[in-house]
Amino acid sequence: MSRQGWEDSDFPILCETCLGPNPYVRMTRQGYGKECKICGRPFTIFKWNPGQGMRNKKTEVCQTCAKVKNVCQTCVLDLEYGLPVQVRDSVLQVQDDIPHSDVNREFFIASVEGKLGNDSLINYAKADSSARDQLKKMSRPEPYYKRNRPHICSFYVKGECKRGDECPFRHEVPVENDLSHQNIRDRYYGKDDPVAKRMLNRTDKASKLSNPEDTSITSLFITGIDEEINEQDLRDYFYAFGEVKSIVVIQKSKCAFVNYATRAAAELAVDKSYNNLNIKGKVLRVQWGKARPQGPKGDVQTEVGTVVPTPQPAKQGTTLDQLLNMPPAPPPPGAGPSFYPSQDPNMLGTSNREFRA
Ligand SMILES: [Zn+2]
Ligand SMILES: [Zn+2]
Ligand SMILES: [Zn+2]
Structure with missing residues (x-):
């Protein structure tokens, strides 16, 4: 470090994607070439081409800023997982303690400068393993070189590009959406990052199953059953959420139905x-x-108000889809007062043997 804390470095901190597939890529280096887009201090700019047909890349933030957040100096995505800072930090539940006002930020960066060495302030080892698993699940398994493609040709968009195939830019119509408006500071600080917002929304949905609108559905379909898991095991677990009307294990198909007495119990x-x-x-x-x-015809309205489908010939072999479409299964023999006529095995549209297997 020289010149009142300006940054001078020999090699950039880059993610695999930005570096490109060739590890021996030629780089040009320009000491104090530009101001860091985060802290504003001049730093060493590196420029290179990450592969044939790709656009030239350069470093955008200084090494200290990159180390503080453990991000790539060019794309400002997390170095370990390639994810936006906002996604990483919300999964790891780490707090951003970098001051946002310019003066305080400069002071902060200067104060960590000497202490960081080659380390980052982000410590993945401290995170619990399920958080790390989740980050891994969300990240791409391979470098995403498509991200290094040329930018879209602005002349083409206006219908004015005359360079045709010679044009180094992409001739595509850009998709205008919330992702078109990203800025490097939001991405770095992990605030209001549209990409992160999308990813987090997606995982939120994946970690929750929406309840079917038809509130008469009170049965759960369980897959992954094997010989070691029997009806009692399922009962021991599922009774904790409310009265279980019946449980039917179908070993042959490695699945089971758990039928609750109430919708509330099933939802829970x-x-x-x-x-x-x-x-x-x-x-x-x-x-x-x-x-x-x-069915529109032939259905029987029973006194408890449930619709019983007309019996159909039993099918050979049961697919997963058919299983999902099966009506709630009948209670085991000798079940108590919660027996409904609609659950009479003789009236169901599928073979009884299937249910008792
Ligand atoms: Zn910086
Ligand atoms: Zn990168
Ligand atoms: Zn063009």
């Missing part, structure tokens, strides 16, 4: 068990059962 069970069900060391999957098929 789904909420607590979706992506989070482990019985006897086996990971099981929970989904909602489907509504019983309701």
